[in-house]
Amino acid sequence: MKDFKVKFRGVRGSFPVADKKFLQYGGNTSCVEINAGGHVIILDAGTGIVKVGDELMEKYISSALEVKDRTPVCASVLLSHIHQDHILGLTFFKPMHLKSSKISIFGDGNDSDILKDNLTNLVFGKTFPLDLNDIQCELDIHNLDEDYVILFKPDCNAQLVKKDELKPQENDVIVSFYKSYVHPQNGVIIYKITYQGKSVVYATDKESYFGGDKKFVQFSKNCDLLIHDAQYTSEDYLNSHSPKQGFGHSTYDMAIEAMRQTGAKNLVFFHYDPSYDDSKLDKIKELYTSQNKNVYMAYEGLELNIE
Template identity: 30%
Template sequence: MSSTHDQFTVHFWGVRGSIASPGAETVRYGGNTSCVEMRVGSKRLIFDGGTGLRMLGNALMSQLPAEAYLFFTHSHWDHIQGFPFFVPAFVRGNRFHIHGSIAPNGSTIEQRLNDQMLHPNFPVPLQVMGADLKFYDLEIGETIQIDDISVETALLNHPGEAVGYRVNWRQYAAAYITDTEHFPDRLDENVMRLARNADVMIYDATYTDEEYHSKTSSKVGWGHSTWQEAIKVAKAANVKRLVIFHHDPMHNDDFLDRVGEQAAQSFANCIMAREGLSVQLVAPSNDESSEPASDAASKVSV
């Protein structure tokens, strides 16, 4: 009997960085901030709770009761602003396991999500959420086990710290590496460890090299990387497919089209993240289009 639990699918609900950027010039790639869903075996993993989390939550309302594992890279606003609007969290009977590291100031992910919903910032406190919310303080560098899924963590190079993740299931792996700045003289060993031989690597490529090194408005020290650096990592780590992610709010659809064309010339298996994009490492076994492992990472749909 076929089972939809035999799957490893990555779905993009928010692909922007810094601030949501809706409008006529961002329609094709989307304007919501970071939120990536992974359906791995029978589990649902969610990475970051930017404004894209609201869209994911709306979709989940037709699939209740819902259970998911949330992993936050850090708590800058573009990665948590969707959480107060995550409707399933207000519904009793749902359960969410929420993971995040302790910030340099000592605050937990629970405290930070709570604080953004306090007056005068927000009218409804976190305690109104009726779902079963379980919070976990992860230690950066540890591996989290969820049944037969292992989630590796590593410290990223970002102001105030951020966590990178790698999801391993069977012989497949997907790396989620956003809000990190490359080093000028070497590849980041933490990034390389997360990216090693990954079927899919999602990487923070907020800027171009020209923007990053601009003499008039340098982005050095801002905590983000470039698509050119993403390709260096992908090649060095033997990544099968690279997804350019965390688009700058100033980059409109036409600009991102050009970035995608240039990136693909340097790394053929490179795609631009956009809202609605799905990448299947393993298609559900009741899907007649399921592909063998050797082709799995090349199956992409929007």
């Protein structure tokens, strides 16, 4: 059995922060690296993806002395949505600028709202020295359609397969997803990565409903790890001077409730408000992780084995 590992690379929401009061949890925006069955699956391309790229480059360079003998970088980037904090690091993901790399990007899109066009407008061209067409690697960009899943066979390529035609084999990694409308203005994709009977759910930029989100509960039922938005304390969320209701983010209590309703075995709080420094997050940790078993604070570098 190959590894199923989750590594947190950027845990911050909204915008990156660089200050000594933020070093413990980290200031990079959303990015989680998953290694499952030998595949590199990167959830979101916030500034945390830069370090993932640097490490993949090191691995590539050390794979052989001669360039022609090196093992190409092969990775898939799954975007929850295209808010800045989730795409800010994409153009600085170095393997994308190597001719030999094979990179696939998946995210929300349809015939009239094409992911490739959105990325062209948002991160390439006028906001970066290169156009999308100048990118060196073998790059494919896919709109996600809920009738499909992303299938990773034990070779490099990720492919979209119709749900009703899926015949999973033991060593396949399957990514299922759906679009949730809990995040303004265009919603967010919730992902579930399944490998050898274990599953990880990535639910960032997700606000909960009163009484719980029934579709989400069904989708995430009994997952092994739930990575859940936890941008605000309940106090900040409900603050009468500056309420955060409707901003599309959850509280720590909502994330705990999602864990309870889904039956998730482990929960990691994710996507911290950029104003929450280490001391505030330490207090939150004290409050929530001492009272609840299998609940963890995300921080840059946190690595979990799914077993």
